[in-house]
Amino acid sequence: MPIWLTYAVLIITIVVIGIVILAPGVTISRGGKILAFVALFIFPLIAVSVGYEHHMERSKQTSFCLSCHLMEPYGRSLRVDDSSWLPAQHYQNHRVPHDEACYTCHTGYVMYGTIKSKWRGLHHVYAQYFENPKPPLHLYHPYNNRECLHCHLGARTFEQGTTHNADPEIMADIKSNKMSCLTSGCHDQVHNTSKLNEVKYWEGK
Amino acid sequence: MKFALSQRLRAAGALIVIGLVIEGWTLHWNSPIGFLVFLGIGGLFIACGIIIYLLALIALPAGRDPVTPNQ
Numbered sequence: 206m207p208i209w210l211t212y213a214v215l216i217i218t219i220v221v222i223g224i225v226i227l228a229p230g231v232t233i234s235r236g237g238k239i240l241a242f243v244a245l246f247i248f249p250l251i252a253v254s255v256g257y258e259h260h261m262e263r264s265k266q267t268s269f270c271l272s273c274h275l276m277e278p279y280g281r282s283l284r285v286d287d288s289s290w291l292p293a294q295h296y297q298n299h300r301v302p303h304d305e306a307c308y309t310c311h312t313g314y315v316m317y318g319t320i321k322s323k324w325r326g327l328h329h330v331y332a333q334y335f336e337n338p339k340p341p342l343h344l345y346h347p348y349n350n351r352e353c354l355h356c357h358l359g360a361r362t363f364e365q366g367t368t369h370n371a372d373p374e375i376m377a378d379i380k381s382n383k384m385s386c387l388t389s390g391c392h393d394q395v396h397n398t399s400k401l402n403e404v405k406y407w408e409g410k
Numbered sequence: 411m412k413f414a415l416s417q418r419l420r421a422a423g424a425l426i427v428i429g430l431v432i433e434g435w436t437l438h439w440n441s442p443i444g445f446l447v448f449l450g451i452g453g454l455f456i457a458c459g460i461i462i463y464l465l466a467l468i469a470l471p472a473g474r475d476p477v478t479p480n481q
Contacts, residue, residue, distance in 0.1 A: 208437060215434050219427055226423040229416035241419060245463040249426050249456050256433045256452075260445045272441040330442045 206262075211255045218248040261319075264326060265308040273333060278340055278398040279307075286405040289394045291387070297407055300356070314355040340398045350382045418466035422459040429455030 221244040224231070231237035263269055271280040283296040283306060292310070295301045301309040312322040325345065332338050357363040358380075368391065369376055378384035386392050432452035436444040 211437060212434065215430050219430055222423045222427055222430075226420050226427075229419050232415065232419065241463075245419070245422050245426060246460055249430070249460055252430055252433065253453060253456055256437065256448060259437060260448055263440060264442070264445060266440070269440055269442070326442065330446060333442075 206255060206258060208259065211259050214248075214252050214255050218244070218252045221248055261323065264323065265305045267304055267306045267308075270307040273329070275333060275338060275340065275342070276307075278401055279342075279396050281401055281406075282396040282398060284406045284408075285401070286407040287394075290397065290404075291392050291395050293407070297409065310352060312352075313349075314351055341396075347385065348387050350379055350384075350386050353386050354380065415466055415470055418462055422463035422466065425455050425459030425462065429453065429457075429459060 221240070225241050225244045232241045267280070270276055279292075282290065283292055285293040288294045292306075295310070296303065296306050308322070312318050363369060364376075369379065375384065379386065387395060429452045432455065433448055436448040436452065439447070
């Protein structure tokens, strides 16, 4: 939903509430009672819903994730000039949207995956202020191949890749998450924040 | 202390308006704190306003003039 529409809902709600506040006498009539109900119950719920939706959408943005100081090295790792660095390679080659880079890989592509991601995000905020976390950060659960396969499944480079098909069991193990894409020695150069001072950086946009 | 419906409507409306203004303020706040302020402070004001309004509705005796204070 465009932001102007969210503001329009807020302003209309405030104006209607203003009518009820400034002229409460209107609530004597049946129409006035309905107006008050709409102004003080229906419209505020709609306004909160559109505001919530706006915040949820914005929380997918890369800049939102990187607004926490703790995430700064992870943002830097997206600009490493080395194609073996998985997040950098995805970010720089637009395999993930630039403005939703973190969310695209770190959400769960399952039912309620987005809600669970947001819930984890709230826990991150709590942890930021009360648990004093320090990098390197660790995932709550091992990274699931499902998130990689959400995009790569069916892609030619994945399905016909030489290494993926070197043994018939490899492909089956990747698809069933028995063999991790990230920790089985194939694509293990991920954010790697401890080596950020030893690498070159891509200066493109 | 009893309040007329009009006073409760004003209180409810004022709380909701404050909550909506806070919500509008956080819409351009691109950080997790903005979301927390939206939900924790703005949402709290709006929820309180709605509850006061709903309580005012159920607390009003039948047949009573809704806008005359302290009858």
